[in-house]
Amino acid sequence: MKGLWSLISYEYKKILRKKSVWIALILAILITIISVPGTLFGSYYIDGELYESHLEAMVKDREYARDLSGRKLDSDLIMESVKAYSNIPGIEPYQATMEYQKLARPYSAIYGISRSVYNTRSRRFNMEDFQVLPREQADIFYILRHERLIDIVEDTAMSTKAKAKVLELDDQIETPITFSYVDGYTRFFNLAATFGLTAAFVAAICIAPLFSGEYTSGADQIILSSKYGKNKLIKAKLLTGFSLAALICLMLMLLCFVLSMAIFGSDGGGAALQLYIMMSPYPVTMGQTAIFMSVCTLCSCLMTAAITMLLSAKLRTPFGVIILVGILLIIPLLFFVPESIPFLYKLSHLLPTNIMTFWAVTDGIQFELFGLVIKPYVFLPVFAILVGLFLIPFSYRSFKNHQIT
Amino acid sequence: MELILDRVTKHYGKIIACDRISLTLRQGVYGLLGANGAGKTTIMRMMCGILAPTAGTIRFNGIDVGHDDYRDALGYLPQDFGYYPEFSARDFMLYLATLKGLPKSRAKEKTRELLELVSLEKEAKKKIKTFSGGMKQRLGIAQSLLNDPKILILDEPTAGLDPKERIRFRNMIARLGSDRIVLLSTHIVSDVEHIADTILVMKDGQLIHQGTLNHILQPIKEKVWECTVSQSEAAVLSEKYPVINLRQENTRVLLRLISETKPCDLAVSAQATLEDLYLYYFSEVSEG
Structure with missing residues (x-):
């Protein structure tokens, strides 16, 4: 370890003394700060008239949801909501009616959750259907949910073993679910990909010159002819790259989490994930999901850092590295692979950008490898770390064997 | 060592x-x-x-x-x-x-x-x-x-x-x-x-x-000569011998060149230097 920490501190100095690095970091922080309350900008208009701002609506709906928090999401609560909704007259848009605002809106969260269970393949469950939902249907809410889940699982290309595993997981979900306000967490889930992508790209900007910057400046000659230039320095550079990527990711993640909780509310950490995605088969809480999202995002950033460092060791200029990493990060945003092409579908989930997304992390379709059935939120971070570790020796050797010609 | x-x-x-x-x-x-x-x-x-x-x-x-x-x-x-x-x-x-x-x-x-x-x-x-x-x-x-x-x-x-x-x-x-x-x-x-x-x-x-x-310096020892000649003579000598240095002096030219024998009557032997050797060996490259 002699000299290693000192070399790491010099690598940090090289990076942090560049103006471009600080500009990128400040922009990343600003993007995160603006993204969190992004849905609160603007207002609702009914018939061209300003009704309420998005912020006012969020505060109001949060109060209504908090009033219901702690109650079991059972047939009684569903029927209470149905009763409230049945007061809405047949006027469009129904949100403009006093009955909706006064009587039904406090139950809008329950209506939203119910829809995903009562929707059928042939017909979309709407407000009018909810208004007349019979008690018998409310009584079999969880049975219907399970049946729908079976249909969804059967439609996938998963093996019988994987399908059984998913249904087994679903059986572990405690029903009836206890309702809670969870919007702080769901905002964090939705923004994970945004801050993750930002962190990965900013990290790429910062660490792209780690190796290639030495080639560009011509300092590689002095470095590689020094005692530690072909061993300890490379370790220091790799540790700097990984630690900086992790720090940037954790900083943006923490900022996003704290802002989400501060603005939208921190309730619901122990609530079931199904309050956000009713058809999710995972018996996990919102808090646990936040941890899975954070781990996946962090691992994806580390994987991106490993790719960036490999390119940096191979290419002659940092600019080329940034462009290639940028393309790698942007491509998944431009293409969507449908479930009907199972191999490509799962493969697309393994791209760094997708590893950070809520839909990939909590996807019901399992990864299957050597007869093992692995949950996405377990497989994705492990895969990212393995890819990162796999690339390290290539980066190491590439710089060590770099020839000054 | x-x-x-x-x-x-x-x-x-x-x-x-x-x-x-x-x-x-x-x-x-x-x-x-x-x-x-x-x-x-x-x-x-x-x-x-x-x-x-x-x-x-x-x-x-x-x-x-x-x-x-x-x-x-x-x-x-x-x-x-x-x-x-x-x-x-x-x-x-x-x-x-x-x-x-x-x-x-x-x-x-x-x-x-x-x-x-x-x-x-x-x-x-x-x-x-x-x-x-x-x-x-x-x-x-x-x-x-x-x-x-x-x-x-x-x-x-x-x-x-x-x-x-x-x-x-x-x-x-x-x-x-x-x-x-x-x-x-x-x-x-x-x-x-x-x-x-x-x-x-x-x-x-x-x-x-x-x-x-x-x-x-052995290869060029006692082979370095200096002479001040007319423009036309300088051109002839430049064609014939490797020229180390050439300097214009009014209407005449001072030449420093390498030759096994005395290149012209006015030529005097000069002390060989490393620069002479360098220019002798690399004159083709420099000219190129």
């Missing part, structure tokens, strides 16, 4: 940059001369372990060039030396001292001492990006001495220095050669002439001459 190059060869496809160079260097100053593209920088890079030879071996006291211990004994000033513009001279020196494995206290002490040696002590805290070419070169020389190297390789060390500084560094390099191997390449022939114990001459990737100044 022995640095042995054994049939060191470097190919770039069909181009041969260095052709089976065998050489044994012991303590002292070695001056490497050659035109651009002769292979000087290539051989130096291979001796520093930053360019792998296509064939051959390089060993210092039995230690292979690829080994950490070899690099521990090495100090190198590259021709185009890269630096970190945002670093101060002191930071840069301390960073390289860490890379060379110096303990912190020793690194600080060496940094102070060497910055003083190259007259940069007052600029120690200034960013390198504010430095002139000569100041950067002095910093480059200082960093090459950080680990008190047993092998010191200097590629164009006096480039960019003003005449006074050049002489000072030339003398410093001569002193350094007393207890280590110093190999320097330069286009400034007089520098080599003054400080090198042994002169190495490279041409087209081959080592064509090596030895002391007297030994190396």
Whole structure:
């Protein structure tokens, strides 16, 4: 370890003394700060008239949801909501009616959750259907949910073993679910990909010159002819790259989490994930999901850092590295692979950008490898770390064997 | 103390940059001369372990060039030396001292001492990006001495220095050669002439001459002539003999040339210098 920490501190100095690095970091922080309350900008208009701002609506709906928090999401609560909704007259848009605002809106969260269970393949469950939902249907809410889940699982290309595993997981979900306000967490889930992508790209900007910057400046000659230039320095550079990527990711993640909780509310950490995605088969809480999202995002950033460092060791200029990493990060945003092409579908989930997304992390379709059935939120971070570790020796050797010609 | 190059060869496809160079260097100053593209920088890079030879071996006291211990004994000033513009001279020196494995206290002490040696002590805290070419070169020389190297390789060390500084560094390099191997390449022939114990001459990737100044000048000894002739005579002589120097003097021309025999009646024998030898060997390249 002699000299290693000192070399790491010099690598940090090289990076942090560049103006471009600080500009990128400040922009990343600003993007995160603006993204969190992004849905609160603007207002609702009914018939061209300003009704309420998005912020006012969020505060109001949060109060209504908090009033219901702690109650079991059972047939009684569903029927209470149905009763409230049945007061809405047949006027469009129904949100403009006093009955909706006064009587039904406090139950809008329950209506939203119910829809995903009562929707059928042939017909979309709407407000009018909810208004007349019979008690018998409310009584079999969880049975219907399970049946729908079976249909969804059967439609996938998963093996019988994987399908059984998913249904087994679903059986572990405690029903009836206890309702809670969870919007702080769901905002964090939705923004994970945004801050993750930002962190990965900013990290790429910062660490792209780690190796290639030495080639560009011509300092590689002095470095590689020094005692530690072909061993300890490379370790220091790799540790700097990984630690900086992790720090940037954790900083943006923490900022996003704290802002989400501060603005939208921190309730619901122990609530079931199904309050956000009713058809999710995972018996996990919102808090646990936040941890899975954070781990996946962090691992994806580390994987991106490993790719960036490999390119940096191979290419002659940092600019080329940034462009290639940028393309790698942007491509998944431009293409969507449908479930009907199972191999490509799962493969697309393994791209760094997708590893950070809520839909990939909590996807019901399992990864299957050597007869093992692995949950996405377990497989994705492990895969990212393995890819990162796999690339390290290539980066190491590439710089060590770099020839000054 | 022995640095042995054994049939060191470097190919770039069909181009041969260095052709089976065998050489044994012991303590002292070695001056490497050659035109651009002769292979000087290539051989130096291979001796520093930053360019792998296509064939051959390089060993210092039995230690292979690829080994950490070899690099521990090495100090190198590259021709185009890269630096970190945002670093101060002191930071840069301390960073390289860490890379060379110096303990912190020793690194600080060496940094102070060497910055003083190259007259940069007052600029120690200034960013390198504010430095002139000569100041950067002095910093480059200082960093090459950080680990008190047993092998010191200097590629164009006096480039960019003003005449006074050049002489000072030339003398410093001569002193350094007393207890280590110093190999320097330069286009400034007089520098080599003054400080090198042994002169190495490279041409087209081959080592064509090596030895002391007297030994190396043997091929042109008593063959250097000077004469002042008319324009037309100068043209005739230039066609016939390798011309080392040509200077216009009113209507006539002063020629310095190499010839086995007296080239014309007015010619007088002149003392052969290393510059004569250099220009004699590399006149084709220079003209090209």
